[in-house]
Amino acid sequence: MTVEPAVSETTTSPRVESEVGRLRTVLLHRPGNELKRLTPRNNDQLLFDSIPWVDRAQEEHDAFAEVLRGRGVEVLLLADALRTALTDRRAHTAGVHAAVDDRRLGADLADVLRSHLSGIDAAGLAEVLMSGLTFEELPGSEGGSLVRKMNHPHDFAVDPLPNLLFTRDSSAWIADRVAISSLAMPARRRETALLDLVYAYHPRFRQAARAYGAHSAPIEGGDVMLLAPGVLAIGVGERTTAAGAESLARSVFADDIAHTVLAVPIEQERATMHLDTVCTMVDSDAVVMYPLARDSLVAYTLRTDDNGSVRVDGPAPFLTAAAAAMGIDRLRVIDTGLDPVTAEREQWDDGNNTLALAPGVVVGYERNVETNARLIEEGIEVLAIAGSELGSGRGGPRCMSCPILREPV
Numbered sequence: 001m002t003v004e005p006a007v008s009e010t011t012t013s014p015r016v017e018s019e020v021g022r023l024r025t026v027l028l029h030r031p032g033n034e035l036k037r038l039t040p041r042n043n044d045q046l047l048f049d050s051i052p053w054v055d056r057a058q059e060e061h062d063a064f065a066e067v068l069r070g071r072g073v074e075v076l077l078l079a080d081a082l083r084t085a086l087t088d089r090r091a092h093t094a095g096v097h098a099a100v101d102d103r104r105l106g107a108d109l110a111d112v113l114r115s116h117l118s119g120i121d122a123a124g125l126a127e128v129l130m131s132g133l134t135f136e137e138l139p140g141s142e143g144g145s146l147v148r149k150m151n152h153p154h155d156f157a158v159d160p161l162p163n164l165l166f167t168r169d170s171s172a173w174i175a176d177r178v179a180i181s182s183l184a185m186p187a188r189r190r191e192t193a194l195l196d197l198v199y200a201y202h203p204r205f206r207q208a209a210r211a212y213g214a215h216s217a218p219i220e221g222g223d224v225m226l227l228a229p230g231v232l233a234i235g236v237g238e239r240t241t242a243a244g245a246e247s248l249a250r251s252v253f254a255d256d257i258a259h260t261v262l263a264v265p266i267e268q269e270r271a272t273m274h275l276d277t278v279c280t281m282v283d284s285d286a287v288v289m290y291p292l293a294r295d296s297l298v299a300y301t302l303r304t305d306d307n308g309s310v311r312v313d314g315p316a317p318f319l320t321a322a323a324a325a326m327g328i329d330r331l332r333v334i335d336t337g338l339d340p341v342t343a344e345r346e347q348w349d350d351g352n353n354t355l356a357l358a359p360g361v362v363v364g365y366e367r368n369v370e371t372n373a374r375l376i377e378e379g380i381e382v383l384a385i386a387g388s389e390l391g392s393g394r395g396g397p398r399c400m401s402c403p404i405l406r407e408p409v
């Protein structure tokens with residue numbers, strides 16, 4: 001027998017069709033102990049540019065969440081969601097499996113860790129999955145383990161995941177489906193295992209359909225932009241590959257949740273690791289964009305033809321291709337009119353990485369004074385948040401948020 005969902009369930013079930021529809025529910029991650037693992041020796045590898053002051057990062061993040069709540073957004077926190085998911089026995093078993101790397105630990109130590117983790121509660125396991133475990137913290141004595149003896153006590157038996165903060169990248173909702181990413185950088189790869197558990201076992205997401213498997217070519221949510229219902233732009237660069245973009249395109253076409261995908265090549269550099277580092281939408285027909293990208297970005301357009309096979313056209317200038325796909329005359333670029341040096345500084349500090357709460361209302365870092373001033377002049381409401389510590393991982397409000405429900409525009 002099929003049971004009709006209650007009305008409240010339907011109206012809160014996940015669906016995101018644009019970048020700017022009124023935000024109703026979002027997934028954030030309040031930075032936790034995983035940030036305390038960062039040292040000057042490992043920060044590069046863990047994709048942080050400096051060592052954040054953790055208490056202050058948490059304060060900044062709490063303030064960010066409060067701004068969202070103040071605008072009527074329901075904020076879900078990843079750690080809470082993970083703990084809830086892990087109370088399911090099957091999720092717990094899968095969580096233990098995801099934490100233990102036999103290749104790193106060897107069979108003996110892997111068994112020790114597995115049996116230790118199997119015995120701890122959901123909260124304890126969630127903590128290990130997020131902030132990792134050092135050899136020193138492994139239970140039991142050094143005894144006969146060569147692996148234990150030859151690793152430094154502060155080396156990681158389970159790696160920490162400081163980039164969980166950037167919930168944008170590890171999963172993305174496209175219409176009513178969730179795409180679990182396939183993260184490119186080794187430091188982030190295990191994040192998807194956590195999201196996988198949340199979406200599979202958290203009661204709220206039990207009905208969620210998947211758009212893309214986690215074991216395919218690299219694709220990260222920071223590269224996925226919902227320009228309009230049925231129209232996606234996908235950045236192809238340091239993180240998302242052409243193969244990743246093509247395979248997500250095929251998947252959204254097959255599921256009939258998009259009719260056009262624009263693949264947008266971006267520079268393979270740290271400063272432009274994702275499409276959303278150079279461009280985000282601030283209104284249903286407007287973007288804020290790094291001036292250098294404005295005239296140089298191009299797009300390949302992917303569509304299905306009548307027989308269902310995929311056609312690729314282009315490249316053509318991004319703004320033209322985007323407007324055509326969106327069915328509008330022109331995509332407005334809010335000209336930040338900045339001198340090249342200020343533009344470069346503010347791009348680095350995520351000035352172009354805004355999170356829209358509604359058409360014409362965005363959250364941005366307060367430090368990007370010039371960019372924000374231009375947005376305000378153009379009639380955009382900018383809710384400015386502090387991000388001196390949050391930004392040390394190179395990510396702004398869009399990177400730090402995974403919209404789960406937006407109202408239609």
Ligand SMILES: NC(=[NH2+])NCCC[C@H](N)C(=O)O
Pocket residue numbers: 046047048163166168169188221222223273274276277393394395396398399
């Ligand atoms: N959507 C984004 N721009 N995310 C920023 C991610 C930053 C993170 N440190 C990384 O290198 O992966």
